Amino acid sequence: MRIPRIYHPAPLTVGTVLALGDDAAHHVSRVLRMTVDAPIALFDGSNHVFAARLTRVDKKGVEATVLATQMEDRESLLHLHLGQVMSRGEKMEFTIQKSIELGVNVITPLFSARCGVKLEGERLEKKLQQWHKIAIGACEQCGRNRLAEIRPAMTLEAWCAEQEAGLKLNLHPRAQQSINTLPLPAHGIRLLIGPEGGLSAEEIALTANYGFTDILLGPRVLRTETTALTAITALQVRFGDLG
Incomplete structure (x- = not known):
C-alpha cells in the first residue's frame, strides 16, 4: 500500500x-x-x-x-509564474491542479475584459480558499515538497505592471515566435493565459507595453485550459525538468 x-x-x-x-x-x-x-x-x-x-x-x-x-527536491529548475484569467466552473480548478503537477510555482488568478467569472468579496475569498486546498492536494499527489502559491486575484493590468525579473510571455494565435525560438530565461518565466474569449486588442497592446513577448503554440486554436497546460509542458521540456 x-x-x-x-x-x-x-x-x-x-x-x-x-x-x-x-x-x-x-x-x-x-x-x-x-x-x-x-x-x-x-x-x-x-x-x-x-x-x-x-x-x-x-x-x-x-x-x-x-x-x-x-x-527530497522535486522542484524544476525553471521558475514558472502563471497568470491565468479565471475560467468558468471546474475549468479553473482543473488548470490549477494540473499546472501544479507540471511544476508551476506561483498562480495568480486574473480578471480581464472578457473574463466570464464574476466574483468579489466573500464569494471570491471562499473560491481562493478552495483553490488553495486544490493546490495542497496536487502537491500531496504529485510528490512536491514545496507548496505552490495561489495569490489573491487581481486585474490583468495590475499583474502585468508588477516588477518581476524574467521572461514575460503571452500566448497569441497570430504571434510570429514559438517556444522553441525563445532564449534561455535567466530569472524564470511569467506566463499569461487569457480567457475563453481571448484578450481584447487593447489588452494585447497593454501586455506589449509591459514587455511581454507574444508566442504561438501551433496552428490550432486551443481552449484556455488546454493552452495553459500545453504551454507549461512545452516550457518544462525546453527549459525545465520534463523530457
Missing part, C-alpha cells in the same frame, strides 16, 4: 507529536480508514519529507509522531 502524503502548515521537527488538521484527519481516518501505528509521510513546504507514524486515531482527532526527515 502506498504511504499517504499529508501537508502540515507548520514547521515539522523530528520527535514531535502533532495533531493533524481537520481535513487531513478526516482523510486519514474516514477515507483511508487508517489505524494506530500506520505510516504516513508529512511535508511542511520546506522541501523535506518527514516519515511519521499514527499514534492516535479516534473521534477526537488524529495524532502522529515524526520519526525522521530527509530532503
Whole structure:
C-alpha cells in the first residue's frame, strides 16, 4: 500500500507529536480508514519529507509522531509564474491542479475584459480558499515538497505592471515566435493565459507595453485550459525538468 502524503502548515521537527488538521484527519481516518501505528509521510513546504507514524486515531482527532526527515527536491529548475484569467466552473480548478503537477510555482488568478467569472468579496475569498486546498492536494499527489502559491486575484493590468525579473510571455494565435525560438530565461518565466474569449486588442497592446513577448503554440486554436497546460509542458521540456 502506498504511504499517504499529508501537508502540515507548520514547521515539522523530528520527535514531535502533532495533531493533524481537520481535513487531513478526516482523510486519514474516514477515507483511508487508517489505524494506530500506520505510516504516513508529512511535508511542511520546506522541501523535506518527514516519515511519521499514527499514534492516535479516534473521534477526537488524529495524532502522529515524526520519526525522521530527509530532503527530497522535486522542484524544476525553471521558475514558472502563471497568470491565468479565471475560467468558468471546474475549468479553473482543473488548470490549477494540473499546472501544479507540471511544476508551476506561483498562480495568480486574473480578471480581464472578457473574463466570464464574476466574483468579489466573500464569494471570491471562499473560491481562493478552495483553490488553495486544490493546490495542497496536487502537491500531496504529485510528490512536491514545496507548496505552490495561489495569490489573491487581481486585474490583468495590475499583474502585468508588477516588477518581476524574467521572461514575460503571452500566448497569441497570430504571434510570429514559438517556444522553441525563445532564449534561455535567466530569472524564470511569467506566463499569461487569457480567457475563453481571448484578450481584447487593447489588452494585447497593454501586455506589449509591459514587455511581454507574444508566442504561438501551433496552428490550432486551443481552449484556455488546454493552452495553459500545453504551454507549461512545452516550457518544462525546453527549459525545465520534463523530457
